[in-house]
Amino acid sequence: MTFSDYRVAVVTGATSGVGRGAIDLFLSKGLTVHAIARDESRLAELAGKGVITHALNVRDTAALTRELAGVEADIVLNSAGVSRAGNILSSSAEDLDDLVEVNLTAVMQILRLLYPGMVERDRGHVLNISSIAGHYNFFGHTAYHATKAAVHQLSRQLRNDAMGKRVRVTELSPGRIETEIFSRNLGGTPETDAEAWATYYEGFESLTVDDVVAAIEFAVDAPSHVNIGLVELMPTFQVPGGLTFDRRDQDAALQGAK
Numbered sequence: 001m002t003f004s005d006y007r008v009a010v011v012t013g014a015t016s017g018v019g020r021g022a023i024d025l026f027l028s029k030g031l032t033v034h035a036i037a038r039d040e041s042r043l044a045e046l047a048g049k050g051v052i053t054h055a056l057n058v059r060d061t062a063a064l065t066r067e068l069a070g071v072e073a074d075i076v077l078n079s080a081g082v083s084r085a086g087n088i089l090s091s092s093a094e095d096l097d098d099l100v101e102v103n104l105t106a107v108m109q110i111l112r113l114l115y116p117g118m119v120e121r122d123r124g125h126v127l128n129i130s131s132i133a134g135h136y137n138f139f140g141h142t143a144y145h146a147t148k149a150a151v152h153q154l155s156r157q158l159r160n161d162a163m164g165k166r167v168r169v170t171e172l173s174p175g176r177i178e179t180e181i182f183s184r185n186l187g188g189t190p191e192t193d194a195e196a197w198a199t200y201y202e203g204f205e206s207l208t209v210d211d212v213v214a215a216i217e218f219a220v221d222a223p224s225h226v227n228i229g230l231v232e233l234m235p236t237f238q239v240p241g242g243l244t245f246d247r248r249d250q251d252a253a254l255q256g257a258k
């Protein structure tokens with residue numbers, strides 16, 4: 001199966017980052033694109049390009065159910081995602097709800113609504129954006145890691161649910177990508193954009209949205225008998241691994257260093 005076999009794409013996280021980049025790809029392939037996000041002015045820009053827009057919070061299952069009724073999706077890209085600074089020690093109740101409901105529950109609700117149609121029509125491709133946080137342990141928000149690990153397992157399990165059908169599932173697991181996600185953690189203002197850029201991107205060769213979109217194109221354009229199940233993309237200079245061991249005797253360590 002290639003792009004020419006598909007007619008309709010549904011994209012979450014449509015107004016920024018990976019989702020926004022993928023919309024340009026899908027439009028260039030002649031697909032009808034449904035875009036889901038909250039920012040109405042950015043959605044209006046997409047509408048100007050012929051995209052069908054759905055302004056909603058993906059945590060609102062009733063709105064998702066209403067807006068996606070009757071949509072026969074061939075491609076579903078689940079890109080909407082949030083992260084948080086800190087970890088479970090500093091988390092608010094709202095942080096946990098947002099992380100779980102945006103990163104995981106919404107993905108499952110969207111699939112509940114659109115996946116049965118793909119299976120019935122014997123045609124479709126789900127692309128879920130997880131993260132290296134779902135595969136490796138490193139310092140970051142514990143709940144974010146947990147949601148992304150769940151997206152990994154969900155992506156695997158979807159393959160069983162469509163057994164015998166020409167429905168493919170690809171998990172894309174990126175390392176750091178240059179997007180707005182870190183600025184949003186800091187407040188999502190022009191000032192935090194600059195702060196996030198200086199902290200997370202300046203001086204690093206991170207992935208770009210185009211890098212991830214190229215992987216999406218590769219996965220969708222694979223022949224129909226090929227399911228590219230998992231694509232891990234990392235910046236060359238970002239490496240997972242390392243084992244942390246908190247030394248108890250700090251004084252002895254300092255003495256030894258003298």
Ligand SMILES: NC(=O)c1ccc[n+]([C@@H]2O[C@H](COP(=O)([O-])OP(=O)(O)OC[C@H]3O[C@@H](n4cnc5c(N)ncnc54)[C@H](OP(=O)(O)O)[C@@H]3O)[C@@H](O)[C@H]2O)c1
Pocket residue numbers: 012013014015016017018019036037038039040042056057058059078079080081082083102129130131132173174175176177178179180181182184
């Ligand atoms: N950037 C990275 O370094 C990185 C690394 C690994 C994985 N990822 C994953 O990649 C995916 C895309 O992230 P990104 O970096 O492209 O992020 P981004 O630039 O911050 O974009 C996030 C998108 O999600 C939408 N969104 C967030 N909360 C929403 C909600 N409650 N309801 C509806 N839409 C919502 C936002 O739209 P509105 O604000 O308009 O609603 C926006 O379009 C995420 O799943 C993220 O976890 C990112």
